[in-house]
Amino acid sequence: MxxxxxxxxxxxxxxxxxxxxxxxxxxxxxxxxxxxxxxxxxxxxxxxxxxxxxxxxxxxxxxxxxxxxxxxxxxxxxxxxxxxxxxxxxxxxxxxxxxxxxxxxxxxxxxxxxxxxxxxxxxxxxxxxxxxxxxxxxxxxxxxxxxxxxxxxxxxxGEGDRRRRRAADLLLRGGAPADVAREAVAAIGWPALDRVVPVLLPADQARDARFRFAADGVVAERARDAVLLLRSGPRTERPALAEALAGREAVVGPSLPWPEAPEAVRLAERAAELIASRTAASGADPRRSPAPIFVEDHFAALALRGEPGALAALSSQRLSALDGLRPAQREQLLVTLESWLRHWGSRAAVAAELYVHPQTVSYRLNRLRDLLGPDLDDPTARFELLLVLSQRTPG
CATH class of the missing domain: 1.10.490 (Globin-like)
Incomplete structure (x- = not known):
């Protein structure tokens, strides 16, 4: 030629x-x-x-x-x-x-x-x-x-994929030293490592999740499913996740500190099992749900099934408004709240049980309303508060 x-x-x-x-x-x-x-x-x-x-x-x-x-x-x-x-x-x-x-x-x-x-x-x-x-x-x-x-x-x-797999494995396995975990996520561009939100997905959605959440998440593929681990931020707010995961058979775990990522994944797995058993028992259509399942909606049910992680997460969710109080003040309000819930809002019964004046009960309840807002009038929130308080160890 x-x-x-x-x-x-x-x-x-x-x-x-x-x-x-x-x-x-x-x-x-x-x-x-x-x-x-x-x-x-x-x-x-x-x-x-x-x-x-x-x-x-x-x-x-x-x-x-x-x-x-x-x-x-x-x-x-x-x-x-x-x-x-x-x-x-x-x-x-x-x-x-x-x-x-x-x-x-x-x-x-x-x-x-x-x-x-x-x-x-x-x-x-x-x-x-x-x-x-x-x-x-x-x-x-x-x-x-x-x-x-x-x-x-x-x-x-290929190197980027290797780094992302390493970060996912470290978070999913748990127990990594803080400096090792932070170095691993820094290598994939995460500016910090604070809280992590796990999302369970069908195995065939792993590739799509990597693409859609590339900057904010890492994916670990398992035999039966895939776990998307998202760093806490705007994309992990509930409305954003509800929109992004619609129709994807997703189970969204709780936002927990990164060392507790394995526990957050386990709670998501237990919630998925709970929903599956309820669906089977009711004879409902098992086809893909249009909305993702949020584990935070099922903390109480999981806690009643003996999941200590669910009880701890529910406690954090319901009582976080009291975290800024002095320990003695916080304990005083929690004791009062538990008694008030058990006595169906009877201030006289609370005062008698706690050996305080009814006006003291009123003052404490007004303070609780300032902190907890409408939760005190919501039946579901009241039930969950009583569940948390009845299981807690006084501190």
Missing amino acids: TTPWRRVPADLAAAMRPRLPATVQAIAEAVAEANPAAAETSTAKFDRDVRTAVQVALERFLDLAGTDEPALPPRIREVFVALGAGEARENHGPELLLGALRTAARLLLRAASQSLAESRPVTVDEIIDLSDATSAFVDELASACTDGLARQLREQA
């Missing part, structure tokens, strides 16, 4: 080599000028790499003149593969490289034509042949560069 450079005049090399240093300089400078983004981020090493690549490319083009040799033998092709990989490491796309090669092709054709014209008359056919050869040669350079860029991107993606 005849190559495009077969028709390049054989005397091009002799005519152009004396101009080679100046041509390398001109092309390297033109590449920088034509790509302001590259010029702004360039370093001494980058400039040297560009000059080296230009030098290698021009010398190879001159060696090809009048031959049917392959454009780029392996050792030369690797120079341009490495150039493309370097651009990927700098988070540059292929546009800069391809633009630089277009500039180089134009200047190479100009320099080759002028070199021949200064040594002898040049025909139109020779200019056309030079144009075909430079275009084909630069296409080979572009192919090598984009191969290097693609290879580096695949490698970086």
Whole structure:
């Protein structure tokens, strides 16, 4: 097969080599000028790499003149593969490289034509042949560069996947030292590690979850399902999750401090089992639910089934408004609240049980209303408060 450079005049090399240093300089400078983004981020090493690549490319083009040799033998092709990989490491796309090669092709054709014209008359056919050869040669350079860029991107993606798997495994397994866990999540771009929200999903949704929650979550695939672990933030607010997970058979676990991620996952698993058993018992349609299941809606049922983690989570949920009080004051209000709930709101009965004046009971209940708001009038909240208080150890 005849190559495009077969028709390049054989005397091009002799005519152009004396101009080679100046041509390398001109092309390297033109590449920088034509790509302001590259010029702004360039370093001494980058400039040297560009000059080296230009030098290698021009010398190879001159060696090809009048031959049917392959454009780029392996050792030369690797120079341009490495150039493309370097651009990927700098988070540059292929546009800069391809633009630089277009500039180089134009200047190479100009320099080759002028070199021949200064040594002898040049025909139109020779200019056309030079144009075909430079275009084909630069296409080979572009192919090598984009191969290097693609290879580096695949490698970086693989490393990113490995880091995300490691972070997911550390959180899901539990027991990792704090510095190890924080280093693992820092490696995937999480600015901090505070609370984690687990989401159970069908196994076939793991890939979609990785894509949709790439910046805020990691996914661990298991035999029967997938666990999406989300760092606490705006995307883990209930309305956002309800919208994002609609129709996906998702079970959303509680938001717990990251060392308790295994417990949060276990609660999600127990909630899923609870809902499944209720569905089977009721004979309801087992098809995909339009809304995700939130474990926080089932803390009481799980606690009554003996799940200590559910009781602790329910306690935190219902009594967090009292966390800022002094210990003695908090204990006093909790004792009063438990008695009031057991006596169905009878202040006289509470006063008699606690050996305090009814006005003291009224003062404490007014304080509780300030802290707990409408929970004191909500039947479900009152039941859950009584459940939590009846199981607590006085402190």
